[in-house]
Amino acid sequence: xxxxxxxxxxxxxxxxxxxxxxxxxxxxxxxxxxxxxIDMTVPQVKIISFHExxxxxxxxxxxxxxxxxxxxxxxxGNMFFILDIxxxxxxxxxxxxxxxxxxxxxxxxxxxxxxxxEIGNILAGSYLSSLADFTKLNMQPTVPSxxxxxxxxxxxxxxxxxxxxxxxxxxxDTAFFEGNENVRGHxxxxxxxxxxxxxxxxxxVPLHGDY
Amino acid sequence: MEIIxxxxxxxxxxxxxxxxxxxxxxxxxGVVLYxxxxxxxxxxxxxxxxxxxGKNLETNLLKYADTAIPTLINRMEEIGANSRMLxxxxxxxxxxxxxxxxxxxxxxxxRNVEACKQVLKEHSIQILAExxxxxxxxxxxxxxxTGILQIRMVNQGxxxx
Numbered sequence: 213x214x215x216x217x218x219x220x221x222x223x224x225x226x227x228x229x230x231x232x233x234x235x236x237x238x239x240x241x242x243x244x245x246x247x248x249x250i251d252m253t254v255p256q257v258k259i260i261s262f263h264e265x266x267x268x269x270x271x272x273x274x275x276x277x278x279x280x281x282x283x284x285x286x287x288x289g290n291m292f293f294i295l296d297i298x299x300x301x302x303x304x305x306x307x308x309x310x311x312x313x314x315x316x317x318x319x320x321x322x323x324x325x326x327x328x329x330e331i332g333n334i335l336a337g338s339y340l341s342s343l344a345d346f347t348k349l350n351m352q353p354t355v356p357s358x359x360x361x362x363x364x365x366x367x368x369x370x371x372x373x374x375x376x377x378x379x380x381x382x383x384x385d386t387a388f389f390e391g392n393e394n395v396r397g398h399x400x401x402x403x404x405x406x407x408x409x410x411x412x413x414x415x416x417v418p419l420h421g422d423y
Numbered sequence: 424m425e426i427i428x429x430x431x432x433x434x435x436x437x438x439x440x441x442x443x444x445x446x447x448x449x450x451x452x453g454v455v456l457y458x459x460x461x462x463x464x465x466x467x468x469x470x471x472x473x474x475x476x477g478k479n480l481e482t483n484l485l486k487y488a489d490t491a492i493p494t495l496i497n498r499m500e501e502i503g504a505n506s507r508m509l510x511x512x513x514x515x516x517x518x519x520x521x522x523x524x525x526x527x528x529x530x531x532x533x534r535n536v537e538a539c540k541q542v543l544k545e546h547s548i549q550i551l552a553e554x555x556x557x558x559x560x561x562x563x564x565x566x567x568x569t570g571i572l573q574i575r576m577v578n579q580g581x582x583x584x
Contacts, residue, residue, distance in 0.1 A: 237539035238432055259516050262430070262431040262470070271446075272447035272562075273446050273447060273562055275577050279491065280519075282519050302560055319578065341572075357520035357521055358520075359520050359558070360447075360577070361519065361559060361560040361577050362446070362447045362449075362560035362562065362577060364446055364447020364448075364449070364560065365447045365448060365449030365559075365560025365561070366449060366516070366520075366560065367450050367517055368431055368447065368449045368451055368470070369449065369450055369519045369520060371431075371529075372469075372470070372471065372531050404445065
């Protein structure tokens with residue numbers, strides 16, 4: 213198994229490109245969905261210890277909407293699509309033409325949840341299918357699951373598989389935003405530790421050292 | 424008074440009047456131990472049930488129920504707690520996402536709770552209260568002065584056990 217900590221700058225660059233391709237496609241899909249232009253950041257590839265992951269989103273206790281799915285096939289891993297509550301409101305308003313009304317910040321109606329679920333499904337699907345095309349690897353998403361809760365509680369779930377192998381995770385994080393920053397969210401791809409070798413081999417990238 | 428933070432796969436001990444806190448427990452379990460006489464509290468944020476499932480040997484002892492709880496007991500003894508006086512409270516072990524296929528990894532929350540109970544039983548530590556399972560994340564805070572554990576959930580307010 214490849215040591216996550218021993219990757220060179222070249223390997224990290226490749227992973228950044230992986231994030232770029234996947235998130236680029238997903239962002240385009242989102243842009244079509246709400247008929248707005250969406251920009252994205254250059255993906256950040258980071259090796260982080262478990263307690264740091266929620267800091268990306270603003271802290272352990274920040275309430276977020278997360279769509280989670282397992283990636284199965286040649287290159288297994290976990291994937292999250294994360295939105296904050298105001299972004300979800302904005303998306304729903306543009307998709308369904310109604311302003312969400314609710315007493316508590318994170319109490320969505322069944323219909324709204326279903327719509328958010330579907331958005332997550334479409335975006336994660338386009339992320340993965342572009343990645344699968346690019347790498348020629350077989351990658352299949354499981355049916356996604358949606359939850360609204362503390363970021364730390366949700367993201368830690370995606371790290372369990374890794375927890376059995378080491379104390380660090382490699383995440384490919386791409387943030388996206390609408391022009392006026394009404395929609396902000398993240399894609400996290402967290403490949404299983406064994407998947408890096410498959411990924412690099414299929415792309416013809418050497419497994420060790422800098423190139 | 425100081426609030427000591429416990430991260431994921433981490434543990435800490437505190438003496439009165441300090442408090443210990445861990446945030447964003449999902450499928451992880453917060454195990455809290457308390458010595459009422461000495462007013463010493465300990466907290467571990469357990470991530471996985473069993474260290475023998477680990478794929479490599481350089482393991483963080485605080486990650487697994489079977490290794491974290493004994494480590495926590497030792498640390499509490501080091502600052503003066505009596506291991507025979509300890510009582511426990513548990514929180515966490517939720518199932519954050521629901522899936523159609525229920526394989527073992529997905530059911531990690533309940534497995535963590537079971538493992539913690541088993542280890543506590545082996546050390547003859549009585550469980551005074553638990554708030555486990557469900558599908559909500561929890562933030563918990565233990566007061567070493569009173570032994571009260573405060574549990575906060577999104578949309579469900581705060582409770583004390």
